[in-house]
Amino acid sequence: MFRTKKQKEELANDLVALSKKNTRTADILSRLVRxxxxxxxxxxxxxxxxxxxxxxxxxxxxxxxxxxxxxxxNPCWEHPLGTDNFGRDLWSRMLYGGRxxxxxxxxxxxxSSAVGITVGAxxxxxxxxxxxxxxxxxDILMAIPALLMAIxxxxxxxxxxxxxxxxxxxxxxxxxxxxxRSTVLTIKDNEYIEAAQATGSTxxxxxxxxxxxxxxxxxxxxxxxxxGGNIMAISGLSFIGLGVQAPTPEWGSILSAGREFLxxxxxxxxxxxxxxxxxLFGFNILGxxxxxxxxxxxxx
Amino acid sequence: MAKYIIKRILWAxxxxxxxLIIVFTITYLTPGDPVQTILGNGYTPEKYAKKAAELGLxxxxxxxxxxxxWNVVTRFDFGKSYMTNIPVIxxxxxxxxxxxxxxFLSIIVTILIGIPCGxxxxxxxxSALDYGFTSFALICSAIPSFVIAPVLLVVFGVKLRWLxxxxxxxxxxxxxxxxxxxxGGIALLTRMTxxxxxxxxxxxxxxxxxxxxxxxxxxxxxxxxxxxMIPVITVTGSWLAMLMGGALIVELIFSIPGLGTYLYGxxxxxxxxxxxxxxxxxxxxxxxxxxxxxxxxxxxxxxxxAQFSSGKKKKKSVQAAxxxx
Numbered sequence: 001m002f003r004t005k006k007q008k009e010e011l012a013n014d015l016v017a018l019s020k021k022n023t024r025t026a027d028i029l030s031r032l033v034r035x036x037x038x039x040x041x042x043x044x045x046x047x048x049x050x051x052x053x054x055x056x057x058x059x060x061x062x063x064x065x066x067x068x069x070x071x072x073x074n075p076c077w078e079h080p081l082g083t084d085n086f087g088r089d090l091w092s093r094m095l096y097g098g099r100x101x102x103x104x105x106x107x108x109x110x111x112s113s114a115v116g117i118t119v120g121a122x123x124x125x126x127x128x129x130x131x132x133x134x135x136x137x138x139d140i141l142m143a144i145p146a147l148l149m150a151i152x153x154x155x156x157x158x159x160x161x162x163x164x165x166x167x168x169x170x171x172x173x174x175x176x177x178x179x180x181r182s183t184v185l186t187i188k189d190n191e192y193i194e195a196a197q198a199t200g201s202t203x204x205x206x207x208x209x210x211x212x213x214x215x216x217x218x219x220x221x222x223x224x225x226x227x228g229g230n231i232m233a234i235s236g237l238s239f240i241g242l243g244v245q246a247p248t249p250e251w252g253s254i255l256s257a258g259r260e261f262l263x264x265x266x267x268x269x270x271x272x273x274x275x276x277x278x279x280l281f282g283f284n285i286l287g288x289x290x291x292x293x294x295x296x297x298x299x300x
Numbered sequence: 301m302a303k304y305i306i307k308r309i310l311w312a313x314x315x316x317x318x319x320l321i322i323v324f325t326i327t328y329l330t331p332g333d334p335v336q337t338i339l340g341n342g343y344t345p346e347k348y349a350k351k352a353a354e355l356g357l358x359x360x361x362x363x364x365x366x367x368x369x370w371n372v373v374t375r376f377d378f379g380k381s382y383m384t385n386i387p388v389i390x391x392x393x394x395x396x397x398x399x400x401x402x403x404f405l406s407i408i409v410t411i412l413i414g415i416p417c418g419x420x421x422x423x424x425x426x427s428a429l430d431y432g433f434t435s436f437a438l439i440c441s442a443i444p445s446f447v448i449a450p451v452l453l454v455v456f457g458v459k460l461r462w463l464x465x466x467x468x469x470x471x472x473x474x475x476x477x478x479x480x481x482x483x484g485g486i487a488l489l490t491r492m493t494x495x496x497x498x499x500x501x502x503x504x505x506x507x508x509x510x511x512x513x514x515x516x517x518x519x520x521x522x523x524x525x526x527x528x529m530i531p532v533i534t535v536t537g538s539w540l541a542m543l544m545g546g547a548l549i550v551e552l553i554f555s556i557p558g559l560g561t562y563l564y565g566x567x568x569x570x571x572x573x574x575x576x577x578x579x580x581x582x583x584x585x586x587x588x589x590x591x592x593x594x595x596x597x598x599x600x601x602x603x604x605x606a607q608f609s610s611g612k613k614k615k616k617s618v619q620a621a622x623x624x625x
Contacts, residue, residue: 140318145545281442
């Protein structure tokens with residue numbers, strides 16, 4: 001990529017020097033920086049985030065300004081991605097729509113992780129009957145395919161960005177709880193946990209001070225991979241008319257609305273598809289790189 | 301082994317009951333009054349009460365749930381559609397085959413393409429083929445089905461006129477839906493098989509096989525394959541679950557009369573028996589598939605089989621030890 005090998009080594013070394021306190025983090029970071037594909041993912045996500053957060057800087061048009069004479073304009077200097085069937089600027093709809101897509105996905109991740117972490121940590125840490133009951137309930141929830149669960153919940157909750165986030169979050173809880181439970185199970189057997197308990201640390205203290213900080217790494221990986229999956233789910237829900245609805249722009253709903261014009265005016269479908277695809281691609285390869293960085297066994 | 305299978309099947313019963321309760325509760329909590337929806341505007345309170353009693357909606361939550369479970373478990377009766385008054389189970393049974401056959405064909409295509417691609421990418425690591433397959437897989441996993449499907453439909457259906465646009469009347473109509481479904485799976489399976497194979501061929505027993513002078517094809521297909529397949533089977537199972545869940549979108553795009561379009565109709569009309577029935581049936585199919593996957597798992601991995609036969613064998617060996625003493 002744009003760095004020479006030497007520069008990269010230096011950057012990695014700097015990172016190591018920066019966080020000498022926590023050598024494992026530094027180790028992971030340096031491995032991450034060396035991963036070309038992972039860095040590409042990070043750059044894609046960074047660019048997308050900047051475009052989306054500072055949307056007003058990058059576009060002069062409001063996302064909902066309709067202009068009948070300007071319908072179906074092909075991409076040009078004035079409208080970088082063209083205009084849609086209402087003459088709305090597609091570029092600004094992409095940017096503002098990305099806000100919704102990414103925000104909903106993020107909120108969903110936060111909710112499902114918060115619940116999943118709590119449930120998973122309780123199951124993994126206490127084990128025994130509590131674990132049994134929780135695992136059985138998770139089994140039941142996982143028997144319903146995630147997208148169907150999201151569909152069922154959002155048909156009950158109704159449409160709108162935050163309701164969609166909640167629907168997606170609920171469908172994601174069993175999966176994040178499972179990740180958390182298995183992570184806690186592997187940590188629980190470590191000697192430092194035994195030491196903490198031997199010195200009279202309460203259960204709550206052991207969980208918060210000793211167990212949770214060590215589960216962060218695998219959780220970050222699964223959350224990164226889930227953001228991509230969530231964006232796909234949100235767009236899917238919007239696509240079937242259950243997620244975010246017009247006039248609020250969202251990549252999936254823009255795509256869905258543009259489907260009938262695909263034959264005569266492809267940009268209306270191609271660009272939202274491209275944005276969804278790029279975001280998924282970015283988060284997928286970043287997630288993979290994070291996993292590789294955290295699990296050096298998989299690397300040569 | 302038989303014990304393992306029986307245990308696995310018995311465990312599906314509480315899971316499915318749980319699914320019934322959850323799905324019923326979700327639709328129960330959904331705001332909106334089905335009786336009002338059916339009767340439309342301008343009904344008398346008597347008419348309303350009669351309809352509510354007919355549908356059993358005048359009872360409390362537990363009574364409704366109880367009779368729902370009883371009807372489903374004893375008679376496979378998921379109630380009647382609010383809109384058409386046709387029993388949900390009749391529609392479900394006719395549509396199930398369609399959805400399942402598409403999912404099944406997609407899985408076959410996925411396996412036939414995904415696994416060989418993954419193996420080739422792994423044994424030729426860092427070659428042009430490896431990079432080709434891996435980047436293809438990465439790109440495909442970033443394309444949702446609702447993006448690729450309309451595009452393919454326009455290209456092959458509208459522009460080239462090679463394939464039919466909708467329905468499932470001839471064999472040609474299966475090509476696009478199956479391909480769209482398989483694409484993500486191929487991407488997933490290629491990556492999974494590659495990683496798993498790479499891990500396997502670095503193990504000592506593979507080195508031993510090489511040292512013995514075995515042919516490379518024998519090493520890969522006989523020795524490495526079995527261990528490679530363990531995670532691959534898991535992923536295939538979860539992919540099938542995703543396909544059943546994602547059937548709605550693909551069926552909607554290609555206008556296929558399957559479970560997905562039925563569920564979609566139910567959602568748009570707030571027809572709760574349809575929503576409940578389709579979600580529960582899908583969960584049932586997914587449960588059955590996961591049992592098959594678990595059994596396959598035990599067939600491929602003797603360690604899992606051993607876990608379940610160990611109880612008896614352990615007792616036997618303890619007894620034998622005692623007798624010897």
